[in-house]
Amino acid sequence: MSDSSTPSRQSTFKALARLLPFLKPYRRQFALAGIALLVAAGATLAIPYAFKQMIDHGFGAAGSGSIANVNATFLALFGVAAVLGVATAARFYMVSWLGERVTADIRNAVYSHVVRQSPEFFETTRSGEVLSRLTTDTTLIQSVVGTSISLALRNTLLFVGGLAMLFVTSAKLTSIILGLLVLVVVPIVLFGRRVRKLSRDSQDRIADASAMAGEILNAMPTVQAYTGEVREAQRFGSSVEQAFQTAMRRIRARSVLTMLAIVLVFGAIVFVLWLGAHAVLAGTMTGGDLGQFILYASIVSGAVGALSEVMGEAQRAAGAAERLLELLALRSSIASPLHPKPLPPRHAGGASLQLQDVGFSYPSRPDHAALSHLNLDIRPGETVAVVGPSGAGKTTLFQLLLRFYDPQSGAILLDGADIRDLDLQVLRGAIGIVPQDTVIFSADAMENIRYGRPEASDAEVIAAAKMAAAHEFIERLPQGYASYLGERGVRLSGGQRQRIAIARALLKNPPLLLLDEATSALDAESERLVQSALEAAMVGRTTLIIAHRLATVQRADRIIVMEDGRIVETGTHASLVALGGIYANLAALQFHHVHA
Numbered sequence: 001m002s003d004s005s006t007p008s009r010q011s012t013f014k015a016l017a018r019l020l021p022f023l024k025p026y027r028r029q030f031a032l033a034g035i036a037l038l039v040a041a042g043a044t045l046a047i048p049y050a051f052k053q054m055i056d057h058g059f060g061a062a063g064s065g066s067i068a069n070v071n072a073t074f075l076a077l078f079g080v081a082a083v084l085g086v087a088t089a090a091r092f093y094m095v096s097w098l099g100e101r102v103t104a105d106i107r108n109a110v111y112s113h114v115v116r117q118s119p120e121f122f123e124t125t126r127s128g129e130v131l132s133r134l135t136t137d138t139t140l141i142q143s144v145v146g147t148s149i150s151l152a153l154r155n156t157l158l159f160v161g162g163l164a165m166l167f168v169t170s171a172k173l174t175s176i177i178l179g180l181l182v183l184v185v186v187p188i189v190l191f192g193r194r195v196r197k198l199s200r201d202s203q204d205r206i207a208d209a210s211a212m213a214g215e216i217l218n219a220m221p222t223v224q225a226y227t228g229e230v231r232e233a234q235r236f237g238s239s240v241e242q243a244f245q246t247a248m249r250r251i252r253a254r255s256v257l258t259m260l261a262i263v264l265v266f267g268a269i270v271f272v273l274w275l276g277a278h279a280v281l282a283g284t285m286t287g288g289d290l291g292q293f294i295l296y297a298s299i300v301s302g303a304v305g306a307l308s309e310v311m312g313e314a315q316r317a318a319g320a321a322e323r324l325l326e327l328l329a330l331r332s333s334i335a336s337p338l339h340p341k342p343l344p345p346r347h348a349g350g351a352s353l354q355l356q357d358v359g360f361s362y363p364s365r366p367d368h369a370a371l372s373h374l375n376l377d378i379r380p381g382e383t384v385a386v387v388g389p390s391g392a393g394k395t396t397l398f399q400l401l402l403r404f405y406d407p408q409s410g411a412i413l414l415d416g417a418d419i420r421d422l423d424l425q426v427l428r429g430a431i432g433i434v435p436q437d438t439v440i441f442s443a444d445a446m447e448n449i450r451y452g453r454p455e456a457s458d459a460e461v462i463a464a465a466k467m468a469a470a471h472e473f474i475e476r477l478p479q480g481y482a483s484y485l486g487e488r489g490v491r492l493s494g495g496q497r498q499r500i501a502i503a504r505a506l507l508k509n510p511p512l513l514l515l516d517e518a519t520s521a522l523d524a525e526s527e528r529l530v531q532s533a534l535e536a537a538m539v540g541r542t543t544l545i546i547a548h549r550l551a552t553v554q555r556a557d558r559i560i561v562m563e564d565g566r567i568v569e570t571g572t573h574a575s576l577v578a579l580g581g582i583y584a585n586l587a588a589l590q591f592h593h594v595h596a
């Protein structure tokens, strides 16, 4: 992910403005919050005036104040307070609602966008980082939408209104205050910048630490086998420590900022009050005027302080928004075409597949051809085995068939249609795969198999499990099909995991079945079981099998031998053995060994 620098003030607003589409649906709620805000600000601004009335008419001038007058003044003051209370609560409610709502929307949008990205994205982005974006960054945005916007508006209103009232109360004192304010604001702004930069750093360090922890927690057995616990704990510790140090730099800067703000602002106010006190002594101001002035001045200075804090929050959120929007702006390199073609009607016997001069290199290794000049024509219902040394490009071939990547040259046709013209869902819906690294979700056996076809009934799931020779061991699990298999299937053996994965692919009942070392972890007996089940399952569908154990592939209609991304030999077991090439060599090694 690109690491843009701290946003400037201007780009802060730009970044936050790009969140507007998320706020748009809630115009009505914003309007309500705005009304509550205006009422509350109005009430706040009315309080000092009410105070002046209270001082001048309630206590001050005993002669002019009747009891009724006093009562009315105090009642009015309480009325203002009551309005303030109701309006503030309403504002808090509306604005917090907005914050939570918008954050939930953003989280959903980012997550559902991320899960649509192509494998290339997940090769370059750590999942922990994405998680941190989804949790920490969205929380920052929540604070802006949920509090900062309303704080900013409220304090801007209070600042402008308070200032106007200050002028009305005493233009001379206010002018002096304004002069002082300039002196006060400059250092605050300068320090604010520093706080901002440190904030983004601090967020990045936290993302680093959680990405690292996520990776390590997923590899615990390996870490412990290599006795790496202490090392990993230290590595995480120093990462957390860095995050702490960065946070501390931000907090120190923020503390200085707070101190500067309070001392400077209050210093200025005290100075002006001192002038005011002299004015009262000289008889040019009433006590009530001075009281009113003091309250307005404290409202204005409070507003300035709050605005500077809000600015800091907004900067942090702008950084977060930038990163989230970066994620949202990513276009997957693999996407359905705008006007996808329908899949041509299929023969009953499975899908047909053509590779026409396919050349491909992985995006991360553009100068190394993982596949080159691949030509292949597979008839419906054919079973084709792909063999070849490790790194030959067998798995890569499957990745291209699923359109996880697009080839740089040539084309792949499924039932005669270029797979780039098909809707991704349609294409992948037609393919069942048992990947080389089986994936088990942290759910029970039933749900893990059902992943192949979420609408399948329990009976269908069990039928698929029987086909994959998985039924027997699942029945023996403590709770049978309802047994929780552990995160990533840690409660199963490797061979058991493979059989679950096979059952899942069979349940999907696809016209094209891809098996990548699907039985590699099974003992000879189980493999024979699964093999005969698979042979039954292969009837009526096209199957590609990758296998290192040649015993697995002997009965295939055709065997393709790959080396260095090319097809080097094609034929049946017998014809390839007769050819005396790479396959014959492999066969000699493996079968000699078996028979010895």
Ligand SMILES: Nc1ncnc2c1ncn2[C@@H]1O[C@H](COP(=O)(O)OP(=O)(O)OP(=O)(O)O)[C@@H](O)[C@H]1O
Pocket (backbone or CB within 6 Å): 123, 362, 363, 364, 365, 370, 388, 389, 390, 391, 392, 393, 394, 395, 396, 397, 436
């Ligand atoms: N995501 C990737 N990015 C870059 N290179 C890759 C990636 N995946 C595989 N490769 C490279 O592409 C080549 C072919 O890999 P592939 O996984 O297709 O081999 P394979 O024939 O399936 O091997 P094996 O039998 O060991 O599974 C290898 O050189 C590998 O290093």
Ligand SMILES: [Mg+2]
Pocket (backbone or CB within 6 Å): 394, 395, 396, 436, 516
């Ligand atoms: Mg492979």
